[in-house]
Amino acid sequence: MAMTEQTPCFPMSNHTKERVTMTKMTLENFYSNLITQHEEREFRQKRLEKAMEEEGLRDEEKRMRRSAHARKETEFLRLKRTRLGLEDFESLKVIGRGAFGEVRLVQKKDTGHVYAMKILRKTDMLEKEQVGHIRAERDILVEADSLWVVKMFYSFQDKLNLYLIMEFLPGGDMMTLLMKKDTLTEEETQFYIAETVLAIDSIHQLGFIHRDIKPDNLLLDSKGHVKLSDFGLCTGLKKAHRTDFYRNLNHSLPSDFNFQNMNSKRKAETWKRNRRQLAFSTVGTPDYIAPEVFLQTGYNKLCDWWSLGVIMYEMLIGYPPFCSETPQETYKKVMNWKETLIFPPEVPISEKAKDLILRFCCEWEQRIGAPGVEEIKTNPFFEGVDWEHIRERPAAIPIEIKSIDDTSNFDEFPDSDILKPMGAVSNHPESEFKNKDWVFINYTYKRFEGLTARGALPSFIKPRK
Numbered sequence: 001m002a003m004t005e006q007t008p009c010f011p012m013s014n015h016t017k018e019r020v021t022m023t024k025m026t027l028e029n030f031y032s033n034l035i036t037q038h039e040e041r042e043f044r045q046k047r048l049e050k051a052m053e054e055e056g057l058r059d060e061e062k063r064m065r066r067s068a069h070a071r072k073e074t075e076f077l078r079l080k081r082t083r084l085g086l087e088d089f090e091s092l093k094v095i096g097r098g099a100f101g102e103v104r105l106v107q108k109k110d111t112g113h114v115y116a117m118k119i120l121r122k123t124d125m126l127e128k129e130q131v132g133h134i135r136a137e138r139d140i141l142v143e144a145d146s147l148w149v150v151k152m153f154y155s156f157q158d159k160l161n162l163y164l165i166m167e168f169l170p171g172g173d174m175m176t177l178l179m180k181k182d183t184l185t186e187e188e189t190q191f192y193i194a195e196t197v198l199a200i201d202s203i204h205q206l207g208f209i210h211r212d213i214k215p216d217n218l219l220l221d222s223k224g225h226v227k228l229s230d231f232g233l234c235t236g237l238k239k240a241h242r243t244d245f246y247r248n249l250n251h252s253l254p255s256d257f258n259f260q261n262m263n264s265k266r267k268a269e270t271w272k273r274n275r276r277q278l279a280f281s282t283v284g285t286p287d288y289i290a291p292e293v294f295l296q297t298g299y300n301k302l303c304d305w306w307s308l309g310v311i312m313y314e315m316l317i318g319y320p321p322f323c324s325e326t327p328q329e330t331y332k333k334v335m336n337w338k339e340t341l342i343f344p345p346e347v348p349i350s351e352k353a354k355d356l357i358l359r360f361c362c363e364w365e366q367r368i369g370a371p372g373v374e375e376i377k378t379n380p381f382f383e384g385v386d387w388e389h390i391r392e393r394p395a396a397i398p399i400e401i402k403s404i405d406d407t408s409n410f411d412e413f414p415d416s417d418i419l420k421p422m423g424a425v426s427n428h429p430e431s432e433f434k435n436k437d438w439v440f441i442n443y444t445y446k447r448f449e450g451l452t453a454r455g456a457l458p459s460f461i462k463p464r465k
Contacts, residue, residue: 083146084156086163087345089117092405094413102416105168105407114405115153118164138164140208140231148199148390150219151228169227171220172409174311178215182268184315184396186353191396192218193312194385195226200308201373203228204301213307213316214288220409224395232261268318286331287320292364294335305369307377309360316349337361356381410425 012020048069052062089106092114092131094104101120108115141152141164154165174192178184184192196218203210210217210231217230290306292299296325314320321341322333333340341361343354356379377387386393399409 019171044073045069084154086158087113089165091117093407094415095407095410097413097416103411105405106165107405114168116166116168118166120162120164122157122160122162137231140203140206141166144203144206144208144231147203148226148228150193150227161307166229168404169219169221169404170401170409171222171224173220174215174218174226176409176411177220177397178314183318183347186316186350188396189312189315189353190291190382190385191390192226192315193308194382194387194390196228196308196311197373197376198387198390199226199228200304203231204304204373209299209301210304210307211293212288213311214285215311218311220395220399222399222401224397224399225391286327286334287322289334290364291335291337292333299364302364302367302370303350305360305367306364309357312353312360317344317347317354350381352379352381352383355379 006023048065052065057065088110089108092105092107094102095105095116101124104117106115106117107113107172138155140150141149141155145151150169151167152164153167154163156163156165162330196213199218200210200213208231212226212230213228217228219227219229221227266317286294287400288310290303293303310320310322322330324330324333341358343349356368359379364370368379376382377385402408
């Protein structure tokens with residue numbers, strides 16, 4: 001009787017496993033995108049029909065509106081198939097820089113529209129194992145289609161970098177505003193904190209926790225209203241979110257004694273002098289992070305309300321409550337907040353304001369907002385706030401904008417080499433990261449409103465011949 005030989009079974013190599021995973025992800029994303037595109041198209045059609053009914057249009061007007069909408073949908077499908085790349089944008093100016101990337105003011109060449117382009121090196125994301133955070137940033141911005149969140153129009157990639165094309169908000173950020181002023185009045189503070197409450201609540205309703213609420217991430221639009229940014233783009237990249245960095249206090253550290261003996265005015269001056277440097281460093285600052293986040297025993301969306309309390313304190317006092325000469329000292333103060341959260345007598349604020357800060361910065365179980373955002377909105381500090389129409393009313397501090405590309409509310413930054421070929425700026429061979437590129441599958445995104453919008457070129461841009 002013939003013996004049948006069994007084929008020996010060899011374990012799959014890591015290379016094969018990666019190829020299998022890549023194929024699986026590619027197929028899943030392809031069909032998932034098809035379903036999503038169909039659902040979004042149906043949603044846009046239903047939204048159009050509802051709007052026409054509410055406007056009470058005649059049948060002929062409805063027919064014309066449907067026809068125009070169908071042309072837009074056709075154009076959207078055509079434009080989605082075109083490959084968007086760096087060559088479609090003209091870089092105008094660097095307007096922001098962090099430890100792992102930068103933000104540039106750019107102009108889309110075919111429409112003349114101005115955007116803020118976030119650029120991140122893939123090598124940094126892979127080295128620091130931050131692919132998950134970058135994916136979270138992109139996914140949240142796709143889903144959070146809200147007036148309170150900075151809008152993303154496109155995302156794409158090339159061999160070197162990831163790119164997020166966002167709306168440009170010429171008002172700058174809250175950090176810059178606070179550095180320009182010693183303190184804000186209670187009326188101004190009420191306005192900005194109220195708007196930030198609504199902004200934070202809008203992402204909580206989507207099931208997201210920001211985890212990195214700080215003045216740097218509160219952007220101001222052309223009218224001075226608040227929008228949230230940086231959903232994971234910087235969170236986790238900085239050592240500020242690694243508890244072990246602060247717990248490692250065995251090495252010699254500068255004493256915080258001198259800082260503690262400063263009066264409020266000198267504390268504010270020292271804080272503002274060091275603040276910009278902290279914002280752009282890999283260490284960052286733990287000033288705004290809730291203590292339960294550092295404990296790593298679990299936390300929920302209430303950690304965002306703690307951060308808002310710290311920002312409110314800074315607006316009224318001139319510096320955050322736990323600021324110190326070193327991040328390690330700040331961490332110790334945050335963890336020991338029951339003793340370190342004090343109000344300087346030389347900077348008087350109302351009892352209502354003090355009470356709300358203490359309701360934000362307390363044990364998470366007792367923190368205001370635990371039952372829901374209505375508990376915050378009905379707090380006495382917000383008496384007189386028109387929550388329904390606050391965004392339509394004038395901002396507490398008007399923003400002066402001279403043109404749509406006005407960058408006067410941003411710092412000056414020298415140009416960088418982030419767009420140069422990798423070999424010119426890195427010791428890592430490109431092949432080292434080439435096989436890992438599959439982790440960025442499905443990063444590309446195009447928003448319907450962005451691709452179908454057309455308008456006249458801004459006045460500062462000369463038409464191309």
